[in-house]
Amino acid sequence: MEEFAKLLEALVYTSSRNRKLTLIARYLRETPDPDRGWAMAALTGEIDFPAVKANTFRNLMKERVDPVLWSLSRDFVGDTAETASLLWPDNPAVETNAPSLAEVVDTLSALTRKSAPAELPKLLNRLEENERFALIKFATGGMRIGVSARLAKTAFSQAFDVPVEEVEEYWHALDAPYAELFAWAADGGDPPDVMGRPMFRPFMLAHPLEDVAIDKGVDLAEYAAEWKWDGIRVQLVRVAGETRLYSRSGDDISATFPELLDVLSIDAVVDGELMVRGDVQGGETGSDKQGGAASFNALQQRLGRKTVSKKMLAEAPAFVRLYDVLLLEGADLREQTWEQRRAALEAFMPRLPDSHFDLSNLVEARDFAHLAEIREGTREDAIEGLMLKRRDAPYIAGRKVGLWYKWKRDPLLIDCVLMYAQRGSGKRSSFYSDYTFGCWDGDPDSGAELLPVGKAYSGFTDAELKKLDKLVRQTTLNRFGPVREVERTLVFEVAFDSVHTSKRHKSGLAMRFPRIHRIRWDKPVHEADRIESLRSLIRD
Amino acid sequence: MSAPFSWIRPEPWGIHIVPADCWVDPGRAVDKALVTHGHADHARGGHGETYATPETLAIMALRYRTGAADDAGEIPHKAMPVEYGETVRLSGGVDATYIPAGHVLGSAQVLLEHAGERVIITGDYKRRADPTCKPFEVTPCDIFITEATFGLPVFTHPPIEDEMAKLLQALTDHPDQCVLVGAYALGKAQRVIAELRAAGHTQPIYLHGAMEKMCRLYEEHGVNLGELRLVADAEKNDMRGHIIIAPPSAMNTTWSRRLPDPITAMASGWMRVRQRARQRGVELPLVISDHADWNELTRTIEEVDPTETWITHGREEALLRWCELGQRKARALALVGREDEDE
Numbered sequence: 056m057e058e059f060a061k062l063l064e065a066l067v068y069t070s071s072r073n074r075k076l077t078l079i080a081r082y083l084r085e086t087p088d089p090d091r092g093w094a095m096a097a098l099t100g101e102i103d104f105p106a107v108k109a110n111t112f113r114n115l116m117k118e119r120v121d122p123v124l125w126s127l128s129r130d131f132v133g134d135t136a137e138t139a140s141l142l143w144p145d146n147p148a149v150e151t152n153a154p155s156l157a158e159v160v161d162t163l164s165a166l167t168r169k170s171a172p173a174e175l176p177k178l179l180n181r182l183e184e185n186e187r188f189a190l191i192k193f194a195t196g197g198m199r200i201g202v203s204a205r206l207a208k209t210a211f212s213q214a215f216d217v218p219v220e221e222v223e224e225y226w227h228a229l230d231a232p233y234a235e236l237f238a239w240a241a242d243g244g245d246p247p248d249v250m251g252r253p254m255f256r257p258f259m260l261a262h263p264l265e266d267v268a269i270d271k272g273v274d275l276a277e278y279a280a281e282w283k284w285d286g287i288r289v290q291l292v293r294v295a296g297e298t299r300l301y302s303r304s305g306d307d308i309s310a311t312f313p314e315l316l317d318v319l320s321i322d323a324v325v326d327g328e329l330m331v332r333g334d335v336q337g338g339e340t341g342s343d344k345q346g347g348a349a350s351f352n353a354l355q356q357r358l359g360r361k362t363v364s365k366k367m368l369a370e371a372p373a374f375v376r377l378y379d380v381l382l383l384e385g386a387d388l389r390e391q392t393w394e395q396r397r398a399a400l401e402a403f404m405p406r407l408p409d410s411h412f413d414l415s416n417l418v419e420a421r422d423f424a425h426l427a428e429i430r431e432g433t434r435e436d437a438i439e440g441l442m443l444k445r446r447d448a449p450y451i452a453g454r455k456v457g458l459w460y461k462w463k464r465d466p467l468l469i470d471c472v473l474m475y476a477q478r479g480s481g482k483r484s485s486f487y488s489d490y491t492f493g494c495w496d497g498d499p500d501s502g503a504e505l506l507p508v509g510k511a512y513s514g515f516t517d518a519e520l521k522k523l524d525k526l527v528r529q530t531t532l533n534r535f536g537p538v539r540e541v542e543r544t545l546v547f548e549v550a551f552d553s554v555h556t557s558k559r560h561k562s563g564l565a566m567r568f569p570r571i572h573r574i575r576w577d578k579p580v581h582e583a584d585r586i587e588s589l590r591s592l593i594r595d
Numbered sequence: 596m597s598a599p600f601s602w603i604r605p606e607p608w609g610i611h612i613v614p615a616d617c618w619v620d621p622g623r624a625v626d627k628a629l630v631t632h633g634h635a636d637h638a639r640g641g642h643g644e645t646y647a648t649p650e651t652l653a654i655m656a657l658r659y660r661t662g663a664a665d666d667a668g669e670i671p672h673k674a675m676p677v678e679y680g681e682t683v684r685l686s687g688g689v690d691a692t693y694i695p696a697g698h699v700l701g702s703a704q705v706l707l708e709h710a711g712e713r714v715i716i717t718g719d720y721k722r723r724a725d726p727t728c729k730p731f732e733v734t735p736c737d738i739f740i741t742e743a744t745f746g747l748p749v750f751t752h753p754p755i756e757d758e759m760a761k762l763l764q765a766l767t768d769h770p771d772q773c774v775l776v777g778a779y780a781l782g783k784a785q786r787v788i789a790e791l792r793a794a795g796h797t798q799p800i801y802l803h804g805a806m807e808k809m810c811r812l813y814e815e816h817g818v819n820l821g822e823l824r825l826v827a828d829a830e831k832n833d834m835r836g837h838i839i840i841a842p843p844s845a846m847n848t849t850w851s852r853r854l855p856d857p858i859t860a861m862a863s864g865w866m867r868v869r870q871r872a873r874q875r876g877v878e879l880p881l882v883i884s885d886h887a888d889w890n891e892l893t894r895t896i897e898e899v900d901p902t903e904t905w906i907t908h909g910r911e912e913a914l915l916r917w918c919e920l921g922q923r924k925a926r927a928l929a930l931v932g933r934e935d936e937d938e
Contacts, residue, residue, distance in 0.1 A: 067869050068878050120748065121920060127913045128749045132868050141749040141867070188869075201873075485871065 056153035056182070058086055059094050060189035066200050075202060079210035084241075090156040092232025097193050098207035101231055106166040107175070107194045112139045115175060119144070130478065130537040133485075136195065140187035146180050153186050154178070156193070157232075163194055204304075215240035220257070220452055227305050228254035253294040255301040256324060256381055256389075257452035261442060261459035273460070278443040279393065280418040280426060283461055284376055285351050285439040285552075286330035287358070291375060293319045300329075311360050312373045318411040323403070324382040328415065330354055330437060331371040348376075348437040351553070351567060376415045377404070378442075381450055389450040396450065430464050439552070440464045466550035467592055468572055469494070470583040472505050473545040476527040478537045479512060486520055487527040487539060488512050490571070492547050494562065494589055499581040505543060506562035508589060514550065514571035523574070546575040546583050554592050562586055564593070600738060602689070602709050605905065605928040610716060610740070612707060614687025619705060619716050622930075628672075629691060631718025632702035633658065633781055645672040646683060648693055650701025650816055652676055654781065657808055679703065679729065696720040697731035698885050699782030700813060706734060714738040715899070716907075721884065722891040723755070726789040727782070727818045731895075739901035740928070743909035744886040745864050752864055752888040758881045759794045762838070765858055765879050770836045773801075774879065775857035777843040780806050782885050784840050785813045787862050788820045791838065799824045801834055803841035803850070831855050843875075864888065893917055 062082045069075050079098070083091050096102045116125050116139050125142070132138040154162070159178070166174055175194075179187055192198050208226060212219035217240045228249035229236055238244035264273070289308070290301045298316045300309045309316055312329065319325075333349020353371055357363070380400045381389050388396050404414050418441060420426035430441050440463035448458040471492035479488035489512040497503030515523065523545075530542040550572035557565030564586070604611040609621030617627040624641035631637055631647075633654030638647070640659030647655065652674045659672075677683055682692040688710070693703040698719040707714045713736040720731050720742065745752075765774050778784040784806050791800065799822040802810065810820055826839060835855045843861065851857060864884030865871040872880040887895060892914060896904055904925040906914050911927040918925035 067873060068880065070873075070876060121916065123916045124748055124913055127910070127916070128747050131747055131910065132749055133870055137869055138749060141751075485874065 056156055056159060056186055056189065058082065059090070059097075059156055059193070060153070060182075060186040062094070063189045063192065063198070063200060064185050066202055070201070072206070075206060076210045076213055079202070079207060080214035083211060083214040088234060088237055089232035092234065092237060093156040093160055093193075095207060095211065095233060096231035097196070097198060098202050099204035099226075100196055100198070102193065102196050104163040104166065104194055106168050106171050107163055109135050109195045111168075111171050111175065112136070112191055112195065115139070115172060116142060118172075133479070133483070134199065136191035137188055139191055140184055143179055143184075143187055145184075153182055159190065159193065160232075211236075211240065221246075223257045223452060224254070225249055227301075228252045251295055253292045253297045253299040255290060255292065255299075255305045255307075257305070258288065258290065258303060258326065259379075259450050259452060259459060260454040261461040262454055262456060264443060264460035264462040273443070275420065275423055275426065275443075277447070278445055278460075279397070280420055281378070281415055281442045281444065282418060283439045283442045283463070284328040284330060284348070284415065285437050286328040286348070286354055286376070288326070289329040289375060290324060290326055290381075291315060291319060292324045293322050295322065311357065311363065313363060314368055314373055315375065315411060318408050321403075321406060322382075322384055323380060325375070325377055325400075326379040326381060327375040327377040327412075329373055329375050331357060331373050333371070348374075351437075374411045374413065376413055378415050379450065391449065392447045393444050393450075394446050426462075430462065433464070438464070466552060466572070467554070468548055468550055469589055469592075470575065470578065471508060471547050471549050472543050472580045472583045473541060473547060474505055474507055474543065475538055475540050476523075477539075483520075486524045488520055488524070490523070490547070492549060495581075495583060495585045496562075497585065499583075503585075506586060507560050508562045508564050508586070509549065509551070509560075509566040509569040511547075511549060511569045511571050515574065519574060543580050546578040546580055547571050548573040548575055553594060554589055556593060562589075564589055600712060600714070602687075602712075603707065603714055603738070605907075605930070607929060609930070610928075612685070612687075612689055612709075614709065615685035615689040616687070617685055617689070620718065627685075629705050630655070631696065631705060631716065632698055634699070634719070637718060640672065642672045644675050646675040646677050646691065648679065648701040648703050649676045651703070652701075653812060653816075654701060654809070657812060677703075694732050694734055695729035697722065697725060697728060700728045700785070700816060700818070702728060704731075704734070706736065712737055714740065715901075716740040717742055719744065719886055720895075721887045722895060723752070725786055725885070726793060727785050727813060733895070733898045736899065736901050738903045738905060739896065739899050740905040740907055741892065741896065741914075742886065743892060743906045743911050743914045745884065745888050746892055746906070746910035746914040748889045748913065750864060750867055750888045751890055752867070752882055752884050755790055755883055756794070758862075758883050759790050759796075761879065762791070762860060762881060763794065763796060765860070766836065766838065769856075769858060772856040772858055773834045773837050773839055773854055774860050775839045775841060775846060775851060775854055776881070777846045777859070777861040777863070777875075777877075778840055778883075779863075779885075780809055780842045783862055783883065784842075785810060785818060785820060786885065787840065787881075787883065788823070789818060792819065792821045796838075797821065798837060801826045801829055801837055801839040803839075803845050805842050805845065806840060826850075826853065846875075889913075896923065 065078050066075055120142050129135060129138045182190060208222050209219050212222050225236055225247045229247055235247035239246050288303045292299050298319055299307055300312055300315055302308050330348040331354045333353050357371055377400060380396055383399060388399060418429060420429055443460040445458045471494055473490055474493050475491040476487035477489040479486055489510060491507050491510045493505035493507045495503045496506050527539055527541055530544055531539045532542055533540040549569050551566040551569040553567045555565050556563055559565055602613045604613055608623050610619040617629060618625045619629045620631055620637040621628050626643040628642040629646045630651055633651045638655050677693045679693055679695055682690050684690055690708040692706040694706055696702040696704045696718055698721060702718060704715050704717045715734060715736040722731050778787050788800055801824050804825060804827055810823055814820055831853060839854060858878050859876060860879035860881055861875060861877040862881040862883040864886055866880035866882045904918055904923060906927045907930050915925050915927055
């Protein structure tokens, strides 16, 4: 625990990626099993102790600290684990002797919701401040210390000089504390045996296509164009009769979409877009085989659920629109070109039930101008833009330059007025960085009011953030905890992907992925848009 | 007879002592000002009569040197020195006594007495030992007007010896680099140097040019800072293995490029919060503050035990809540222009 706490502390104060890699790699080489495996599980977000949640610690603190003082502290610090670790009373009567991570895992795993409030204080009392911080982060997951799962795996590969792609592949087939993985990488043992396990293969990803790239001669003839569907990217894996569904980050989401688990009757690994049925998206590109998909809004109702009701299965059934095939009946196709894999996928389609699968169609275009015209011609909700895939490229995990491009359609824009600002968390905990904005419910010159329509916390530079923070502090009308209501003085040009009816806002509207496009320091607020302009953009 | 304490009136830009027509730490130029200490958010130039300790007046003279073309219209004030423990009689029957506040060299609490009522305005203060200034003195009063810069229970400043040990350890661990310590030019910088000397560090310490005059002023007032050198006069390689002190505002500027592989440290009470340190790109946070931490604030209120506590600036909500929980009468004053330490 001591060494892990020191590692976290060092990582917090290191911004250089290379320094972070060095720190983690050194820790992994110097720390014995199974502690280093548990540390990796924590850094990659694969730890879950059902009886211990952020709320467990919050409740512990509220028994020891006045709730108002707790909230004020938490708002300022921006992180529950850190606030709790700072506020937990140092007990000079108790000799601090930090347990090993393995011991912590044993203790935490044995906890129940009932026993946790009595047992956790005993653990915390044995620790110093930075160890308490590490313990709470470890116990609740979600480290938020600027280390991604990918970075941790890269550090692992550097520590033991093994290829990161192999680490990624084995990773998802193994469980913490990854004894087989360390035996292979650190101690020169046999590679983990993962064949015959329905494991996740890292996705091939795309770079955004900038206009520059078009000018600089990306040759359309070498690429196939395909719609970029607006669902969630998934990988469906079937090995030896067992089927699993993985999300983009490699999370197992099989339980959320049970209808997809018994429809693949052949051992295969396929890559596609998961969507739900609906009539918003009727027969795109003129093919009557391209069935209808509902908007992302409909899909969202089904995400993140651990169990699914029969009603939900009937009303919003999921299907997968296939992009690619990675493995098929024991053969690994990833070394083959996109064209070969596409042919294999097309040949494979008739063996799949129409009810749960269809094929993502290709888009034919003469040149970029034509393609741009097609891209702009569509405003359907189920399309996010276009993909360009190099015809002779193999399926390579990660983002490799020049192979795949995504070309999102231009966002919708609307002028809104800043109404409320909230302090951010993490790095932004001292900045008012989350902005709620509104549109007029009528003519602002004849007494119309602003109604909130959305909230955004991205799309501006650090310098702009400073300026916005200053404005918020100077024009505050009211304070509600971490939220400030401000004078209506500033117009944001807000970009968003789509807008839907919603009961959450008083305006009855909710935007999808709103972000600040431009800050209109120059624009008078009465020239901002009206609710009805936004409503006219609904496609539900 | 007027209502109790109606003679003292908090306004957004300062505290007005009505019968004397005099202001404490006013944010705009006034005819008569009582200044608690030399930091720019409390001491500004351009007043008429300025009452302050001789040390504070010396600091102000250094900062608001007048007569130059680029002085932005600063008018020379009339210096009215008040020694610690000395009482001056202002007009309207108001007496002002200056009492050490332990914040920086020359810093004072101002005790105001009128019609049998006693009010203390602390300015900024701390309760820990500081080799560069006189310690805070607890003085009884009716109304205690306190700062609350670190008025949240998460702020507990560790012993400064621990932080010095961290700093010196970094120097030992990286003999081919230097450690750049961001520290406020008035007070913090000199305190860090004096504490390093107390910890047995006899090596020369390199300074950013903006610190030089203030360090000399401290030495003239009897604070021994050991051998100081200017970064501007040094060769890059000579600074390897040494400590460099610069104001926080200079740390991420092109100035720092002349330093040999600096490890960025910052001496500030905010360093207690990890995300604050990360925001500033700090690699070595040193939790050192010239302000009272949460325990010092609450302990001071208990020791002074006033009938009423007014809170001038900082995290006033939490301190108000603490007062409420202890059934102490308190209110927050919304003073403008008071800055957070190092921001």
